[in-house]
Amino acid sequence: MKARVIVTLKNGVLDPQGQAIEGSLHSQGFDGVQSVRQGKVFDLELQTADADEAKAQIEAMCEKLLANTVIENFAIEIIG
Amino acid sequence: MKARVIVTLKNGVLDPQGQAIEGSLHSQGFDGVQSVRQGKVFDLELQTADADEAKAQIEAMCEKLLANTVIENFAIEIIG
Numbered sequence: 001m002k003a004r005v006i007v008t009l010k011n012g013v014l015d016p017q018g019q020a021i022e023g024s025l026h027s028q029g030f031d032g033v034q035s036v037r038q039g040k041v042f043d044l045e046l047q048t049a050d051a052d053e054a055k056a057q058i059e060a061m062c063e064k065l066l067a068n069t070v071i072e073n074f075a076i077e078i079i080g
Numbered sequence: 081m082k083a084r085v086i087v088t089l090k091n092g093v094l095d096p097q098g099q100a101i102e103g104s105l106h107s108q109g110f111d112g113v114q115s116v117r118q119g120k121v122f123d124l125e126l127q128t129a130d131a132d133e134a135k136a137q138i139e140a141m142c143e144k145l146l147a148n149t150v151i152e153n154f155a156i157e158i159i160g
Contacts, residue, residue: 006086006121021122021145030141032127041086041119042101047112061110065101 001046001054002079007067008039042066051078081126081134082159087147088119122146131158 009015015037022036044061046054058076067074089095095117102116124141126134138156147154 008121008123018122024145025141028144030137032137033141034125034127035123036125037123039121039123041088041121042098043088043115043117043119045114045116047114057110057112061105061113064108065104 001048001051003044003046003054003058004077004079005042005044005058005062005066006039006075006077007042007062007072008075009037010071010073013071039072040066051080054078081128081131083124083126083134083138084157084159085122085124085138085142085146086119086155086157087122087142087152088155089117090151090153093151119152120146131160134158 009018018036018038021038022033025033025036044058046057048054048057055076055078062074062076063069098115098117101118102113105113105116124138126137128134128137135156135158142154142156143149
């Protein structure tokens with residue numbers, strides 16, 4: 001079972017990395033960029049063939065390791 | 081116009097960071113994990129209200145700054 005996890009900063013959490021990228025884009029002439037926020041993607045392969053079980057396992061992984069749930073949100077997408 | 085860019089390593093490109101995460105997951109008891117590959121997400125806000133123009137601009141940003149197209153793929157998703 002393949003799955004994708006997308007981890008993004010919660011609204012209101014400062015993102016200096018995103019701001020730096022925004023500054024670089026502006027200095028390269030991309031003036032139409034109003035905001036950039038950077039997050040992380042994890043592409044996982046799991047042994048289980050059961051989508052619900054996979055989702056439950058990945059949720060536990062996010063809570064424990066993949067995301068810092070104080071400042072980050074995560075979204076799980078089962079690809080199949 | 082809001083858009084999301086997902087940058088992932090091409091197949092065959094080594095991902096030591098993903099391997100480290102896989103190791104950590106195993107050591108925390110998540111034995112069912114067969115592979116982890118890490119990528120990046122950029123959530124962008126652009127001034128333009130035209131989806132095609134936004135996509136063209138973002139493609140240029142990816143080629144120039146957001147992705148290293150030698151070793152990375154990028155996917156653009158217009159959110160609206």
